[in-house]
Amino acid sequence: MVRILMCSSSxxxxxxxxxVVKNYLNYPHWEGVKIKYVPTHIEANKFVLMAxxxxxxxxxxxxxxxERPDVAHLHVAERGSFYRKAFLLRALRRLGIRVILHHHGAEFERFYNSLSPKGKQYVNKILRMADLNIVLSRRLVSMITDKAPKAKVQVLYNAVYAPPANPYDIKADNVLFLGRLGHRKGVYDLLEAIRRTDKDLPEGVKFLLCGDGEAEEVSRKAKALGIEHRIAHVGWSDGKQKEDFMKQSMINVLPSYNEGLPMAILETMAQGIPNISTSIASIPEVLHDGKNAFLIRPGDVDALCRCLLKLVGDEDLRMAFSRKSYGLIKEAFSLxxxxxxxxELYADMKDNAQ
Known part of the structure; x- marks a missing residue:
């Protein structure tokens, strides 16, 4: 039995x-592995968070x-998340516990570049100290090795549950946005694209803007642009509502400026939903332009408009993208x-510690 101490947010x-963590904890077939999960972060003011x-x-x-776990698996992003996990890593290593840093931060490079030389040295030291750094794609290996050449790195793509058969509904007429509502995810570019394409879109096409963040600002912007009639939802959605929204969606749009490997893209692909996104970070490793999706440059609203109108107006193309997206998830990104x-990584780390 391999004993794992896993830490991330509430x-x-x-x-x-x-x-990602929920997918792991809900997975039913962890034979040979026992996971103890301890959350280390909540959304609260800094004093509550520190306590x-x-x-x-x-x-x-x-x-x-x-309990002497064999491995501590620490999920980490940037800024405060990195420093919290760095503190835990150093403490656990002193106690002889092997530690994985599982990197999820979409803005890690920006965080790193903002640091002083001394701050960068500290980050490099932590990356080297980890027994293993897990990154979400091949492209992100250099995110670690450029800073800490001796750091140990493995690629482990995010993964999702895929239903036994492609559930995509070709007659669905909603366009989905799954992600934090704000500039980084490109939601304001999407609003502008809706304004420009409004007169050319079929009357029944509605947009579901699902995420936390700047919901009030997004609603105000939609009103200012005169596109309120196109917006069916603004705000967070999860659980049954999120499932229902995906069943009702013909396209997912995520015109991000910074990413790792977005779970929103994998989740929608697993439902057979074609995507329009940006050719950044690890996205081109799963979305292949013109084959199972459309990729644009961040901020290119004209291209976003063209791709949106083309996919909305072409059922055959949507179905082709749907089949290829669902097939790729089943083949390479299954949970x-x-x-x-x-x-295997857990077992190797346990064996190497003995």
């Missing part, structure tokens, strides 16, 4: 990293001393394959 926190993290640290150190590889 499962009530919104975002892709927590979606929450302090209590989590006490619990983690108690588990490390009393079964992801966890099989993760089990």
């Amino acid at each position: 499962l009530k926190v919104k975002g892709g990293m927590v979606s 929450y993290f302090a209590v989590a640290c006490i619990r983690i150190l108690w588990l490390a001393l009393c 079964d394959a992801n966890i099989h590889k993760l089990k």
Whole structure:
């Protein structure tokens, strides 16, 4: 039995990293692996957050001393998330616990470049200290090795559950946006594209803008642009509502400026929903322009308009993209394959520690 101590945010926190963790914790076939999960972060003011993290640290150190996990699997982003996990990594390594840093941060490079030389040295030291750094794609390996050439790195793509058969409804007439509402995810570019294409879109096409963040500002902007009649939802959606929205959607649009490997893209692909996104980060490793999706440059609203109108108006193309997207998820990004590889990594780390 391999004993794992896993740490990330509270499962009530919104975002892709927590979606990955939920997939892991809900997976039914962890034979040979026992996971103890301790959340280290909540969405709160800094004083509550500091107190929450302090209590989590006490619990983690108690588990490390009393239950002696074989591996600590720490999910990490940038800024505060990195420093919290760095503190835990150093403490756990001193206790002889092997540590994985599983990197999810879409803005890690921006965070790193903002640091002083001393701050960069500290980050480099933490990357080297980890027994293993997991990144979400091949492109992101250099994100670690350029800073810490001796750091150990493995690629483990995000993965999702895919239903037994492609559930895509070719007659669906909604366009979906799944992501934090704000500039980084390109939601304001999407609003402008809706304004420009409004007169050319079929009357029944509505847009579902699903995410936390700047919901009030997005609603005000939609009103100012005169496109309120096109907006069917603004705000966070999860659980049954999110499932229903995906069933009703013919396209997912995510015109992001910074990303890792967005769970929103994988989740919609698993439902057979064609995507329009940007050719950044790891996205081109799963979305292949003109084959299973359309890719544009960040900020290119003209291209976004063209792709949106083309996909909305061409059922055959949407169906072709749907089949290829769903097939790729089943073949290469299934949760079964992801966890099989993760089990192997855990076992290797345990064996190498003995």
